[in-house]
Amino acid sequence: xxxxxxxxxxxxxxxxxxxxxxxxxxxxxxxxxxxxxxxxxxxxxxxxxxxxxxxxxxxxxxxxxxxxxxxxxxxxxxxxxxxxxxxxxxxxxxxxxxxxxxxxxxxxxxxxxxxxxxxxxxxxxxxxxxxxxxxxxxxxxxxxxxxxxxxxxxxxxxxxxxxxxxxxxxxxxxxxxxxxxxxxxxxxxxxxxxxxxxxxxxxxxxxxxxxxxxxxxxxxxxxxxxxxxxxxxxxxxxxxxxxxxxxxxxxxxxxxxxxxxxxxxxxxxxxxxxxxxxxxxxxxxxxxxxxxxxxxxxxxxxxxxxxxxxxxxxxxxxxxxxxxxxxxxxxxxxxxxxxxxxxxxxxxxxxxxxxxxxxxxxxxxxxxxxxxxxxxxxxxxxxxxxxxxxxxxxxxxxxxxxxxxxxxxxxxxxxxxxxxxxxxxxxxxxxxxxxxxxxxxxxxxxxxxxxxxxxxxxxxxxxxxxxxxxxxxxxxxxxxxxxxxxxxxxxxxxxxxxxxxxxxxxxxxxxxxxxxxxxxxxxxxxxxxxxxxxxxxxxxxxxxxxxxxxxxxxxxxxxxxxxxxxxxxxxxxxxxxxxxxxxxxxxxxxxxxxxxxxxxxxxxxxxxxxxxxxxxxxxxxxxxxxxxxxxxxxxxxxxxxxxxxxxxxxxxxxxxxxxxxxxxxxxxxxxxxxxxxxxxxxxxxxxxxxxxxxxxxxxxxxxxxxxxxxxxxxxxxxxxxxxxxxxxxxxxxxxxxxxxxxxxxxxxxxxxxxxxxxxxxxxxxxxxxxxxxxxxxxxxxxxxxxxxxxxxxxxxxxxxxxxxxxxxxxxxxxxxxxxxxxxxxxxxxxxxxxxxxxx
Numbered sequence: 001x002x003x004x005x006x007x008x009x010x011x012x013x014x015x016x017x018x019x020x021x022x023x024x025x026x027x028x029x030x031x032x033x034x035x036x037x038x039x040x041x042x043x044x045x046x047x048x049x050x051x052x053x054x055x056x057x058x059x060x061x062x063x064x065x066x067x068x069x070x071x072x073x074x075x076x077x078x079x080x081x082x083x084x085x086x087x088x089x090x091x092x093x094x095x096x097x098x099x100x101x102x103x104x105x106x107x108x109x110x111x112x113x114x115x116x117x118x119x120x121x122x123x124x125x126x127x128x129x130x131x132x133x134x135x136x137x138x139x140x141x142x143x144x145x146x147x148x149x150x151x152x153x154x155x156x157x158x159x160x161x162x163x164x165x166x167x168x169x170x171x172x173x174x175x176x177x178x179x180x181x182x183x184x185x186x187x188x189x190x191x192x193x194x195x196x197x198x199x200x201x202x203x204x205x206x207x208x209x210x211x212x213x214x215x216x217x218x219x220x221x222x223x224x225x226x227x228x229x230x231x232x233x234x235x236x237x238x239x240x241x242x243x244x245x246x247x248x249x250x251x252x253x254x255x256x257x258x259x260x261x262x263x264x265x266x267x268x269x270x271x272x273x274x275x276x277x278x279x280x281x282x283x284x285x286x287x288x289x290x291x292x293x294x295x296x297x298x299x300x301x302x303x304x305x306x307x308x309x310x311x312x313x314x315x316x317x318x319x320x321x322x323x324x325x326x327x328x329x330x331x332x333x334x335x336x337x338x339x340x341x342x343x344x345x346x347x348x349x350x351x352x353x354x355x356x357x358x359x360x361x362x363x364x365x366x367x368x369x370x371x372x373x374x375x376x377x378x379x380x381x382x383x384x385x386x387x388x389x390x391x392x393x394x395x396x397x398x399x400x401x402x403x404x405x406x407x408x409x410x411x412x413x414x415x416x417x418x419x420x421x422x423x424x425x426x427x428x429x430x431x432x433x434x435x436x437x438x439x440x441x442x443x444x445x446x447x448x449x450x451x452x453x454x455x456x457x458x459x460x461x462x463x464x465x466x467x468x469x470x471x472x473x474x475x476x477x478x479x480x481x482x483x484x485x486x487x488x489x490x491x492x493x494x495x496x497x498x499x500x501x502x503x504x505x506x507x508x509x510x511x512x513x514x515x516x517x518x519x520x521x522x523x524x525x526x527x528x529x530x531x532x533x534x535x536x537x538x539x540x541x542x543x544x545x546x547x548x549x550x551x552x553x554x555x556x557x558x559x560x561x562x563x564x565x566x567x568x569x570x571x572x573x574x575x576x577x578x579x580x581x582x583x584x585x586x587x588x589x590x591x592x593x594x595x596x597x598x599x600x601x602x603x604x605x606x607x608x609x610x611x612x613x614x615x616x617x618x619x620x621x622x623x624x625x626x627x628x629x630x631x632x633x634x635x636x637x638x639x640x641x642x643x644x645x646x647x648x649x650x651x652x653x654x655x656x657x658x659x660x661x662x663x664x665x666x667x668x669x670x671x672x673x674x675x676x677x678x679x680x681x682x683x684x685x686x687x688x689x690x691x692x693x694x695x696x697x698x699x700x701x702x703x704x705x706x707x708x709x710x711x712x713x714x715x716x717x718x719x720x721x722x723x724x725x726x727x728x729x730x731x732x733x734x735x736x737x738x739x740x741x742x743x744x745x746x747x748x749x750x751x752x753x754x755x756x757x758x759x760x761x762x763x764x765x766x767x768x769x770x771x772x773x774x775x776x777x778x779x780x781x782x783x784x785x786x787x788x789x790x791x792x793x794x795x796x797x798x799x800x801x802x803x804x805x806x807x808x809x810x811x812x813x814x815x816x817x818x819x820x821x822x823x824x825x826x827x828x829x830x831x832x833x834x835x836x837x838x839x
Contacts, residue, residue: 030054030071031411033390035079039397041367042381051079053388056410061382080362080397081381082137082389082409083344086369087253087279087300087333090128091121091141091156095338095715104337105146110182110193111206114238115151117141118170123163126715127338132158132415134342135391135404138168138370138379145177145255146185148193148202152241153253155375157389159409172373173277174245177255178203178265200264207272210242217243251275251373253300258309259286266297277372279333282307285322298329298372303340304744304753305332305351306837313543316750318837320364321356325838330360331369339713343755346711349398350753350761353815355838358398395424400764400815422768427462429454431810432495435834436820439489443828446472449488450805452498456812458782459796468498470803473825478797493807496820499777500797501554501804502759503784505706505738506660506686509548509556509575510538513745522561523568527601528619531644532568534558535587538580544743547750548575549830551758552819553741554804555585555795557788562594562662562687565606565615569648570660572788574804576829586790590684591652595663595672597718613671620679623649658682658789660706664718666690673697684787686740689719692726695733704736704787707779710765711742711756727779728770737775738784739763764813777812802826 031053038049040061050065051058067073092104103120106112121141131139142153155169178199187194193202216233223230244250252274254265262281269276277298278284284291284299286309291297301323306316323330332347334340348361356364370380378387388411395402401424407415430453442448448470455463457478467484469476484490511520511534520537523529538558548556559570569588577583599612606612626646629637651657659681661672669690676683685691686706691698698705710724723729730737742756751757756765763776771779785795793802803826808817822830 030059030068031074032065032067032071033074033076033079033392035076035392037078038382039078039080039362040382041081041363042383049079051382051388051390053408053411056388056412058382058384058386058388061384074392076392076405077395078393078397079382080135080391080393081366082379082391082407083135083365084138084331084367084369084375084380085131085136085334085336085341085344085365086140086277086331086373088139088141088336088341089144090131090139090336090338090341091123091125092117092143093337094122094125095127095713096717096720097338098717105144106151107146107185110148110186110191110202112147112151112238113149113174113206113241115143116154116171117143117151117175118154118167121154121156123166127336127341127713128158129160129415130339130714131336131341131344132407133404133417134344135393135407136341136344137389137391137407137409138375139341140172140369140373142173142175142253145175145179145181148177148182148199149206149242150175150177152250153373155373157409159412159414168375168378171241171244171250172375173251173253174241175253175255176203178261178268179256179280181255196261196264200268203268204271207242207246207268210239210246211272213239214243214246245274246272248273248275251277253277253279253373255279257282259283262287262291266294269297280335282319283309285317285319286311288322288326291323291328292326295328298331298368299323300331300333300369300372302333302347303335303755304749305347306354306750306753308543308748308750314546315836316547316753317839318351318354318356320351321354321360321838324356324360324364329368329372331364331372332361333369336713338716340711340755341713343711345397346400346755349400349815350755352398353818354752355835362397394421398815399424400761401425401768401813403768422770425767425773425811425813427773427811429497429811430495431814431816434495436493436496436807436831438491438821438828438831442489442491445489446826447485447488448491448803448823448826449484450491450493450498450807451484452493452807453495454497455797456497456499456777457797458500458778459798465494468797468803468805470805470823470826473803473827475797475799475801475803477799491807491821493821497808497810497812497817498797499806499808499812500781500795501806501822501824502552502780503738503788503790503795504548504553504556504741504759505784505787506570506740507556507558508561508743509544510540510542510558511560512544512743514539514542522563524563527565527599527604527606527615528645529560529564529568530566530591530619530646530648532560533571533588534560534568535571535580535584538571538573540577540580540583544751545575547752549822549824550750550819550832551741551752551760552806552808552822553759554806554822554824555785555788555790557589559590559592559660562592562598564592564594565599565612566619566649567592567594569657572790574824576824576827585793586788588651588657589789590658590660591649593659593661595661596665596668598662609668609671613675616675617678620649620653620675622646623653624679626650627653652681653679655680655682658684660684660686662686664689666693666721669694669698673701673703676701676703689726690721691735692723692729692733693721695730695735698730699734704738704783705730706738706740706787708740709742709756710739710762710769724765724769727766727776728772731771731775736783736787738779738787739766760812760817767813773813
């Protein structure tokens with residue numbers, strides 16, 4: 001098992017008793033698991049509780065059970081059922097993500113019910129082990145959504161066994177798509193479906209033809225039974241699958257998104273009597289009233305988990321929570337293609353973070369998906385007679401810092417964590433119970449006092465029962481026992497935590513795809529465009545700025561993308577405002593460079609890594625020559641013409657502006673270091689998957705690292721060396737580290753809805769993987785500010801700095817601690833309303 005890839009995946013050191021050597025399936029020896037809490041899902045929580053396992057099945061569940069003579073014993077803090085993901089593409093879109101492994105869509109015809117995911121399934125997909133280590137024990141791997149009818153799915157247990165023992169059900173359900181994906185695939189070919197009208201027609205036509213096929217066989221069987229001479233109809237494997245759906249022998253899983261597509265899917269099911277589950281169903285919350293009576297429909301949401309639509313672009317809705325609250329059957333999915341299977345429980349934690357009941361969230365990743373695909377009698381809950389698929393945790397299932405310690409499938413230990421498991425967050429900060437009330441007139445006041453139970457200044461030790469005084473957008477004082485002047489508006493946050501506003505050291509907020517589907521991230525007309533300035537493309541009223549404020553991000557460095565060797569100049573700005581010029585605090589801030597796969601061009605220079613390096617060197621040399629000529633007296637500049645591209649590089653060559661180099665692999669990082677040495681550049685590494693492998697070389701040059709996407713999978717090509725313990729290893733080596741949140745490429749989707757979109761969430765994962773608590777928090781505040789070159793103004797709470805302040809319900813790394821209030825330059829820019837994501 002490549003557990004080096006997942007040092008998330010931890011150890012059983014926290015267990016009171018050693019893990020026993022479990023016997024092969026079929027052995028009579030029993031296993032008794034004692035736990036502080038057992039989440040049965042079907043019958044509540046036992047605290048404490050015991051589970052007796054025999055022959056791979058759960059024999060008994062209860063309190064006070066005695067271990068049979070000769071049985072093995074196991075002690076745990078928390079036990080939950082094995083997680084079930086009913087919508088994933090592991091195995092059919094196997095790692096590494098290369099053409100040879102792209103077997104999830106048969107895109108030769110829009111209707112292919114005859115194909116089976118099982119026949120594409122790679123049982124050696126590295127992502128299977130990663131998913132197992134995240135507590136996922138059963139997946140339903142299915143064809144993609146390129147076709148109106150894509151084929152059948154297969155249910156697989158993630159056990160380390162022979163394929164025939166991993167397959168739980170060869171044909172689990174039928175996959176369809178009543179959505180725009182088939183339109184995008186076939187419309188470009190000038191082939192139906194080119195519209196949603198045609199998508200629906202093709203689906204209906206297929207089932208009508210299947211009905212006729214079914215009748216022809218029924219007629220044949222009747223004639224045979226009557227002793228008549230009859231020839232059987234010609235067999236059609238695709239129609240046979242559709243007949244099974246018509247007879248309700250298997251469910252139908254339909255990919256859909258909008259309210260209208262959800263309605264169309266239900267309309268199709270009603271006409272043909274299908275049992276359906278709806279996959280993704282992002283905007284189901286828009287028609288809750290109409291769906292409330294449809295208890296026969298299952299909703300499989302995600303990812304992402306949260307959405308807004310045309311009705312209100314500034315408030316996102318917790319779709320899974322709203323559906324569960326309405327009494328509907330709901331589950332969560334990873335939609336994993338290669339990576340992210342391990343994040344299923346984390347997606348449930350995100351839903352809890354924004355209002356979902358814990359019992360609904362746990363059911364949504366265990367029993368609900370199992371029941372939706374007719375596997376509920378076998379898996380999904382801790383009940384007598386079910387398969388002994390169990391996950392042992394070291395804490396609350398929905399805390400970001402909780403770790404998977406062990407996973408049992410069919411009673412056998414299939415995974416146990418290596419190394420030392422991190423304890424829950426050590427700093428003792430109580431959680432607020434009530435709501436944060438703000439005084440009237442706060443928005444207009446330029447004199448504010450914030451009294452907080454804990455102040456994390458990031459400039460020194462925490463201040464207990466402290467006060468922050470703010471005047472004219474700046475911090476005056478921070479400390480205990482400060483006198484509060486009578487003319488200051490008092491924010492009483494005595495039960496809450498105050499900390500600096502979060503800093504994102506790289507982002508595409510305001511330049512990514514907008515409602516017109518315009519994208520200003522990369523200028524692809526040529527590979528070298530240093531003359532470009534990102535500030536001219538930023539839309540400050542884009543919804544994602546509003547989402548950034550909700551996540552507590554108050555300062556952000558927006559840059560061009562990575563697809564050019566030199567992509568242009570980034571700028572640092574506050575996340576509140578309507579005019580970019582008034583939001584800027586450093587411009588230009590950085591020059592962006594792309595190394596590795598992202599900067600390659602097809603059949604054009606540069607098409608290789610050596611080509612990228614050559615183009616970069618040649619450009620820097622030309623800029624040096626340009627600078628030398630520019631330094632000459634004007635009369636000596638023969639035939640001199642201004643070159644805005646080369647001119648933009650002069651601050652980089654003088655060391656006045658850093659070169660932000662996006663690279664992932666070790667070889668690309670070493671190339672970046674060579675070029676930085678050669679031209680004496682001030683560099684920042686971005687992405688830097690393999691940076692921990694050459695941490696000493698990076699530290700010796702005092703180069704900081706912006707870590708990208710700690711929630712990715714494992715085993716790919718560009719980032720094959722991914723290790724979630726990377727930030728901890730870099731920090732231990734003395735490298736300054738900051739985190740870059742994952743940003744959705746949809747204007748209707750907030751970053752909070754996906755794993756890795758929230759800086760505090762990322763810091764919690766980094767802590768769980770070995771990064772010291774203070775270092776993890778510095779990586780989203782003062783260290784991120786230093787990397788962006790603005791730490792003199794933001795990133796910590798100290799006199800004279802900008803009054804960018806968050807108020808949280810508790811410890812920043814806890815799931816429930818979302819921002820209650822956000823101040824930028826001393827002005828309130830966000831105040832959370834109770835239940836705002838549940839309306």
